Amino acid sequence: MEIELNSGLEEIRAVMRRFTDQVLEPIALEIDLTGEVPTRAYDVLREQGYLGMRLPQEFGGGGHDLLTYCLALEEFSRSHRVFTLILDASSGLNPIAISKFGSSAQKEKYVAKLATGQFSAAFALTEPGAGSDSQAISTKANAVQGGWLLNGQKHWISGAHKADVLLVLAVNDPKLKAKGGITAFLVDKDTPGFNITRVDTTMGSEAIKLAEITFDNCFVPDDAVLGEIGFGFKIAMDSLNSGRLGVACSCIGAAQRLLEMSVAHAKERSTFGKPLSDRQAIQWMLADSATEITLARTLTYETLRQVQAGRQVGSATSMSKLYCSEMVGRVADRAVQIHGGMGIVKGYPVERFYRDIRHYRVGEGASEIQRLLIARDLLS
Ligand SMILES: Cc1cc2nc3c(=O)[nH]c(=O)nc-3n(C[C@H](O)[C@H](O)[C@H](O)COP(=O)(O)OP(=O)(O)OC[C@H]3O[C@@H](n4cnc5c(N)ncnc54)[C@H](O)[C@@H]3O)c2cc1C
Numbered sequence: 001m002e003i004e005l006n007s008g009l010e011e012i013r014a015v016m017r018r019f020t021d022q023v024l025e026p027i028a029l030e031i032d033l034t035g036e037v038p039t040r041a042y043d044v045l046r047e048q049g050y051l052g053m054r055l056p057q058e059f060g061g062g063g064h065d066l067l068t069y070c071l072a073l074e075e076f077s078r079s080h081r082v083f084t085l086i087l088d089a090s091s092g093l094n095p096i097a098i099s100k101f102g103s104s105a106q107k108e109k110y111v112a113k114l115a116t117g118q119f120s121a122a123f124a125l126t127e128p129g130a131g132s133d134s135q136a137i138s139t140k141a142n143a144v145q146g147g148w149l150l151n152g153q154k155h156w157i158s159g160a161h162k163a164d165v166l167l168v169l170a171v172n173d174p175k176l177k178a179k180g181g182i183t184a185f186l187v188d189k190d191t192p193g194f195n196i197t198r199v200d201t202t203m204g205s206e207a208i209k210l211a212e213i214t215f216d217n218c219f220v221p222d223d224a225v226l227g228e229i230g231f232g233f234k235i236a237m238d239s240l241n242s243g244r245l246g247v248a249c250s251c252i253g254a255a256q257r258l259l260e261m262s263v264a265h266a267k268e269r270s271t272f273g274k275p276l277s278d279r280q281a282i283q284w285m286l287a288d289s290a291t292e293i294t295l296a297r298t299l300t301y302e303t304l305r306q307v308q309a310g311r312q313v314g315s316a317t318s319m320s321k322l323y324c325s326e327m328v329g330r331v332a333d334r335a336v337q338i339h340g341g342m343g344i345v346k347g348y349p350v351e352r353f354y355r356d357i358r359h360y361r362v363g364e365g366a367s368e369i370q371r372l373l374i375a376r377d378l379l380s
């Protein structure tokens with residue numbers, strides 16, 4: 001059964017699928033071999049109009065809606081998670097926050113460059129003492145003549161070591177904290193007092209890095225404030241809310257590819273004189289994965305359609321993120337089992353997918369936090 005977003009988008013999906021298979025997949029193999037992302041990855045995405053695809057057209061963006069953006073995330077994650085991160089750095093949490101809440105000067109300064117990929121962005125909320133409990137951040141913003149002094153530390157910030165502009169959440173009023181005491185700042189990479197103090201590699205692809213940032217009397221001018229003073233936590237939560245649907249679609253794309261690889265392998269590989277696909281034990285794993293992917297699409301696409309139509313969806317974005325991120329873990333586990341040794345040995349895509357998808361249950365609100373939000377909505 002095909003679960004469609006809408007018929008117009010299904011034509012766009014076919015174009016994205018061809019691009020992913022023919023252009024992105026060879027680059028994905030190169031990334032796996034070298035552990036580096038070649039500049040060609042950015043070039044091909046720019047040439048096809050995918051960089052900045054969700055940013056306003058007046059600033060050189062593609063002007064596409066959330067549905068089309070999520071569709072691109074789904075299709076690109078069939079190949080390699082790196083491509084979804086490149087999309088996010090040019091059209092995700094930080095770029096969308098700037099184009100939604102930024103002043104005209106901030107939009108002029110950043111959005112056109114983000115749209116062409118000349119700039120990349122990062123979103124800095126998490127700290128050593130504040131992960132799931134993001135309201136507990138302690139990076140300070142003290143008002144001084146003409147601006148603010150930032151002091152504190154962030155960690156595990158995706159792509160921060162290569163970002164040109166960071167959206168940094170800092171506390172300007174410790175008494176109010178998330179209730180009007182946290183402000184969002186746009187910090188340029190070369191600002192004195194801003195330092196990348198560590199770069200971590202994740203358990204997934206070598207090419208995916210997270211950075212630790214230290215702010216040491218880092219001065220930013222008043223016009224670096226994004227939105228209103230004290231409005232930062234709302235900006236962060238607004239960004240993360242639509243980000244959850246992007247994560248859900250990325251999980252669906254990866255799961256679909258894992259299922260396709262599993263079906264192909266089950267048909268090709270024979271044991272004891274028969275293809276694996278003739279064995280009921282294998283068929284049941286394929287059937288379970290197909291059923292869960294269909295459920296994931298149904299929930300996520302319906303939530304996307306309602307969000308796009310401007311309806312209140314309660315905790316449905318959390319449900320989509322929760323279900324899809326756990327679903328892809330189960331699908332990946334079955335794919336490894338069906339592939340046997342080929343699912344474990346480095347160099348085969350199933351092994352890399354298995355490691356790469358694990359973070360989806362942790363980043364952008366872990367499963368427990370999504371359950372907490374769903375239950376809160378239910379009980380309120
Ligand atoms: C690949 C990756 C990319 C990331 N990129 C970014 C980024 O770009 N920007 C950024 O700001 N952050 C980023 N992060 C950080 C991410 O947002 C945090 O890791 C996440 O919020 C969880 O915080 P934590 O790791 O401190 O875990 P903790 O908050 O310490 O939680 C540990 C475990 O306890 C559970 N838990 C916590 N509180 C409760 C509770 N009340 N009830 C039940 N269970 C609970 C959690 O669900 C989790 O399973 C990234 C993380 C990863 C893994």
